[in-house]
Amino acid sequence: MLVAHLQQQRVEASRDLVRGADYRCPGCGVGVVLKKGEIKIAHFAHRVADGDCTFSQGETVGHMEAKRLFGEALRRRGLKAEYEYIIGDQRADVAGWAPDGKLFAVEVQHTSLPEAELARRIAGYVEKGVPQLWVPFIRKEYAGQQVAERTRLPSAISRYSIRPFERYLATAYGGQMWFYDEVAKKLLMGRFGDYWLVHDGGDFGAYYTYSSSRWRKLELSRFYCLDDLFFSLDNSRLGIDLGGCVEIEQIMAVGRAVQAFEGAGWSLADLQRRDEGLFAALREQRDLFAEALAAGDEGQIEIHGQATCRGWQQAARRLLGIEKARIAAAREALLRDERAWPDGADMAIARVRELWPGATVTSVREKNRD
Numbered sequence: 001m002l003v004a005h006l007q008q009q010r011v012e013a014s015r016d017l018v019r020g021a022d023y024r025c026p027g028c029g030v031g032v033v034l035k036k037g038e039i040k041i042a043h044f045a046h047r048v049a050d051g052d053c054t055f056s057q058g059e060t061v062g063h064m065e066a067k068r069l070f071g072e073a074l075r076r077r078g079l080k081a082e083y084e085y086i087i088g089d090q091r092a093d094v095a096g097w098a099p100d101g102k103l104f105a106v107e108v109q110h111t112s113l114p115e116a117e118l119a120r121r122i123a124g125y126v127e128k129g130v131p132q133l134w135v136p137f138i139r140k141e142y143a144g145q146q147v148a149e150r151t152r153l154p155s156a157i158s159r160y161s162i163r164p165f166e167r168y169l170a171t172a173y174g175g176q177m178w179f180y181d182e183v184a185k186k187l188l189m190g191r192f193g194d195y196w197l198v199h200d201g202g203d204f205g206a207y208y209t210y211s212s213s214r215w216r217k218l219e220l221s222r223f224y225c226l227d228d229l230f231f232s233l234d235n236s237r238l239g240i241d242l243g244g245c246v247e248i249e250q251i252m253a254v255g256r257a258v259q260a261f262e263g264a265g266w267s268l269a270d271l272q273r274r275d276e277g278l279f280a281a282l283r284e285q286r287d288l289f290a291e292a293l294a295a296g297d298e299g300q301i302e303i304h305g306q307a308t309c310r311g312w313q314q315a316a317r318r319l320l321g322i323e324k325a326r327i328a329a330a331r332e333a334l335l336r337d338e339r340a341w342p343d344g345a346d347m348a349i350a351r352v353r354e355l356w357p358g359a360t361v362t363s364v365r366e367k368n369r370d
Helices: 061-076 115-128 164-172 246-263 268-274 276-295 298-335 344-355
Strands: 003-006 009-012 032-035 043-046 080-087 090-097 103-109 132-136 155-161 176-181 186-200 207-220 230-233 240-243
Touching (some): 003 080, 061 080, 061 090, 061 103, 080 115, 115 132, 115 164, 132 164, 132 240, 176 246, 186 246, 246 276, 246 298, 268 298, 276 298
Parallel strands (some): 103 132, 132 176
Antiparallel strands (some): 003 009, 032 043, 090 103, 155 207, 186 207, 230 240
């Protein structure tokens, strides 16, 4: 932990503090020791772990470093910030106060958290009227990947095993949220997309695709320093988000457009099958937006970001129009009684006839009008 009490005063762990003083745990009040060195971050620890005290729970160096990064970023803005601050019956990793005195909480989630516990903690902040920002660590196997090579261009993890609490947060944040990379010690904007699986039913089954409940596609932005971003209150479903530059705003806007498109049940493959020209135009516009991001030209980023949003919206309208026309044609044909409507048994019978010509089977029935 990063804080302790000394003579009833709150102190923060640092290399400037002296060892051996009567430091006390803010939670249970027992004595704690100051640990500091040349490698590990200065922190306090219980002499003996106390299962009833939340402050004595094990904490990694990476988590303490992330908390300090957020706290120092807030203080460099001239804002008040406190580590491990008690709000109601829970402890925020970092608490900050806006210029108007509004309290907000930052939670840097390092380990997996049960959804029920996450929901309880979110509800606790909501009940107190405290805006909150949740930033999970990117999984260890992806942390620091291509640190030296990463440019302004986004990258993607095509098959990401999403953790339950990440799924919960992704829903709360509309499909995209910030991640912390403990190797680079920077942030990335991430957007979850569907990962499609294929079901082949064999000779008698149907071939279809469906979205995996375990796997997701995760698109990641370049790295951002916290000093390049600002905390925006009342700008998300949880009351606080990070933004601050044209690049981030456009990435988030395009992400919302993609989320709306995919949320309607469409995919780029659907668009390519139904309108090759619009598919090619959208793909070209996405490439132009990626080139603008790579160049870092804010004017071009804004122009092509807005155009890409319009492209996704046009694609959704086009597919919706095609689907409505198809349904209308099917209804008209049904009213004219011009079409046979086979059920599942009829389809199986037809397949049997195809595999075993000459077999005696029941004929396909026509569906009568109601």
